[in-house]
Amino acid sequence: MQAYASIDERITRFSHLDQAVRIISRIQGCLTKGSQRKPAQSRQDAINALVKSAQSENFSVDIQKLKGAKCVAMQSSISKLDPFLDQKGFLRVGGRLQSSELQSFGERHPLLLPKKSHLTNLIIDYFHRKAAHQGAEKTLALLCTHGYWIPNGRSAVSSRIRGCVTCKRIRGQPCNPQMATLPSVRVNEAPPFTHCGLDCFGPFLVKDGRKEQKRYGLIVTCMASRAVHIELLEDTSTDSFINAIRTVTAIRGPIQSIQCDQGTNFTGASKDLQGNLLTRMNITMKFNPPHSSNMGGVWERQVCSDDLPLSPNMLLTMKSDVVLPPPSDFSDTDFYSRKRWRAVQ
Ligand SMILES: [Zn+2]
Structure with missing residues (x-):
């Protein structure tokens, strides 16, 4: 049979305060057979017994000092709390709130709990x-309002909460998967637009006489250098796509391989070009698997960049930032100003 040194050691088998309190209450009920106690009273008696036991085990020197000299030693870790023993023999915090009528006795003089004790852990868990x-x-505030005080309680509560499985589940960060190695066409040198990624974007509304028509864009990005070529598509048909590819190869040179998603115009073009054109142009088409929206980040990212409207200034300067005017209010009188920079604005 296992021998226990103390009650605190005995209750280490319980992981919930309620379990420990229920068992202690049952034992107390057996010891005081015949006396009619209400459930709430028996629960409070059990908690009191546990707290008293924990205090006598961990603050025995201080309690002995208080019984004799009415004050604890200056070297004691709880001397700053001005502790005292109440009428029932519990060790309580003295503090400076003796005159307060706003709080109950328990709140003004909370029960001292040892920092390292299984009972303290159970009580922290209960209020958490x-x-x-x-x-x-919030947990610490609840502990105080229910009449418990733990020396250096913030760190005790924090370290206890760090081990809470529910909190870990609620506040856990998703685990990012390790990215696969980059394909060889992304990391090896090759002439621009030898290996390309494709995607369509749009539609954009354009005016054709009195009519408004839809036009699309085909973005072609070089897998090695990330250079971008944008081609106009009349519509999303296969014919339009083949024409655009012919234009790209005429301007940028022969393409060896094309990667794209399974858009109907791309797959249609692949079938059309399979026999003759594709072989003659020596282009290999590689499609992403269906419903794999996680793939094709190389060209999808470039499609995002195309949200900015292109202007002649951007083509000349290769910068998208707008040059702001000088920060001031100008009026007609500035024409005659002696400040020349204001006159020229
Ligand atoms: Zn928690």
């Missing part, structure tokens, strides 16, 4: 659950 797994501050 009662605080609906909110942070350490």
Whole structure:
């Protein structure tokens, strides 16, 4: 049979305060057979017994000092709390709130709990659950309002909450998967637009006489250098796509391989070009698997960049930032100003 040194050691088998309290209450009920105690009273008696036991085990020197000299030693870790023994022999915080009538006796003089004790852990867990797994501050506030004080309590509560599985589940960060190695066409040198990625974007509304028509864009990005070529598509048909590819190869030179998603115009073009044109042009088409929206980031990212409207200034300067005017208000009188920079604005 296992021998236990103390009650605190005995209750280490319980992971919930309620379990420990229920068992202690049952034992007390057996010892005081015949006396009619209400459930709430028996629960409070059990908690009191546990707290008293924990205090006598961890603050025995201080309690002996208080019984004799009425004050604890200056070297004691709780001397700054001005502790005292109440009428029932519990060690309580003295503090400076003796005259306060706003709080109950328990709040003014909370019960001292040892920092490292299984009972303290169970009580912290109990109030942490009662605080609906909110942070350490909320748990600590509940502990104080229910009449418990832990020396250096913030760190004790924080370290206890760090081990809470529910909190870890609620606040856990998703684990990012390790990215696969880049394909060889992305990391080896090759002439521009030898290996390309494609995607369509749009539609954009354009005026054709009195009519408004839809036009699309075909973005062709070089896998090695990330250079971008944008080609106009009349519509999303296969014919339009083949024409655009012919234009790209005429301007940028022969393309060896094309990667794209399984758009109907791309797959249609692949079938059309399979026999003759594709072989003659020596182009290999490689499609992403269906429904794999996670693939093709190389060209999808470039499609995002195309949201900015292109202007002649951007083509000349290769910058998308707008040059802002000088920060001031100008009027007609500035024409005659002696400040020349204002006159020229
Ligand atoms: Zn929690």
